[in-house]
Amino acid sequence: MKKIAIFCHNFYANGTVKVALTQAEILQEAGQDVHLFVFENQGDFPPPKNITIHYVFDSQKSLSLAAQKRRLQQCIHSIEQKNGKFSLFLSNSTDCDVVVDGCDFEPCYYFCHCALQQELIMELKRGPIHFLRRWKKAKALIGKRIITVSEGIATELRSTRWLKPQSVQAIYNPFRIDDIKAKAMEEVDGLPNEPFMIHIGRVTRQKRLDILFQTLHAMPTAPRLVLLTNRPEKARKLARKYGVEDRIITPGFQSNPYAWIARAKLMLLSSDFEGFGLVIAEALICGTPVVSTDCPHGPSEILTGDLAQYLVPRRQPAKLAAKALECLAHPPVLNNPEIFKVIDSQYVAEQYINLANNK
Incomplete structure (x- = not known):
């Protein structure tokens, strides 16, 4: 049995959150010890049952990014001291990536659910502020182990020179x-x-x-x-x-x-x-x-x-x-x-x- 940490930003109804919750459920059903780390306790979806859930921040917006990283590291360290080391970390959204980046969790895989190049182009057309906001999140993927949800995204990211990923592989989204x-x-x-x-x-x-x-x-x-x-x-x-x-x-x-x-x-x-x-x-x-x-x-x-x-x-x-x-x-x-x-x-x-x- 593996101890697996899954990072999820919130419970709002969108595809990325749905995938993260499904990941937690199917891994728990497969006999793994799953811990879901939710950054914001708000949204539409009900919390998954029979999953250990940790709400990381009381108020994420009130903390600097550096403080958010420290809080997440403390949370992981506290749990590992009590229950042993995690065997795998999965970061499921751009909002999680920027916090997880630099925390030195190993092995950590970052999911890319989007057509990254297309999103950056779209935000650039909207204006420099929109682009820089999206670019700040995209940079968290540089040099990382990346899992894409389609072969098309995997091919795109392998040819993205600035990304320099440690690895890229495609694993399709899970469906029950x-x-x-x-x-x-x-x-x-x-x-x-x-x-x-x-x-x-x-x-x-x-x-x-x-x-x-x-x-x-x-x-x-x-x-x-x-x-x-x-x-x-x-x-x-x-x-x-x-x-x-x-x-x-x-x-x-x-x-x-x-x-x-x-x-x-x-x-x-x-x-x-x-x-x-x-x-x-x-x-x-x-x-x-x-x-x-x-x-x-x-x-x-x-x-x-x-x-x-x-x-x-x-x-x-x-x-x-x-x-x-x-x-x-x-x-x-x-x-x-x-x-x-x-x-x-x-x-x-x-x-x-x-x-x-x-x-």
Whole structure:
């Protein structure tokens, strides 16, 4: 049995947090001694059960970065004195990376969930302050052991000269496939009494809701679109700009999004870039077809074989609309796509444990 430390920034509903919590659960189920270090005790997701959780900071914002590092080191040292050394450290977000960097935890692996180069370019376009804020976090990865969540990101980072990583490897995000299928069958309140499509994602430039709403405008005969998003009012305001506010449904945060995904006719994604594309894999598990932009880096690794025809070039709403209508009219048969083999939680847990064994 290995003692494994996982760093998670908070419990807010996003893909990075979801992955960190799933990591903790599947490693605990695999017989490991998992400790989840949460920097901020706030957010939407409930804390995972049967996991040892340590809340590191009472108020992280009140501390300097140096003080945050000292507090985290003290926390780890105190636990190791009582219960023995950790065999593995996993840092799961950019906000964790900047604190973990320089703490000399060994062996420590830093997860890169994003298309890093694409994010830096996007922030540079927004202005120097945005770029410098993102660059400060990106620098924490220099010279580190990095785990990416797609082969595309791994290839990108290996060729990123300034990064000089100690190592880069891809391990796909873990999915508890049977649990997702079971939750997809549950009855939940608020489901529309009409056919609908679905989109899940934060309201950020990366997700390109402007392209999504232009796509919706170009397919007036299609069902309405449910948006499960963190900022529904901002989404509605943007939808109003493109004349489709009456074509969207924004129910807010859902504790069981799988029930919504499973009942949708189609999942539609319009992103400029992704790290992996959690919701694409979740849709396939729920038996819901997906039409997505062929953006860096995850969608083309998930939608393979016959499903590759549902990848559309970025920033082309007319083509995205045409492919969505085609998929609605003739939905594909989803019979255990290839990606399921490498995202199964037990398979991924073994890969994490091997990191501790090979230190």
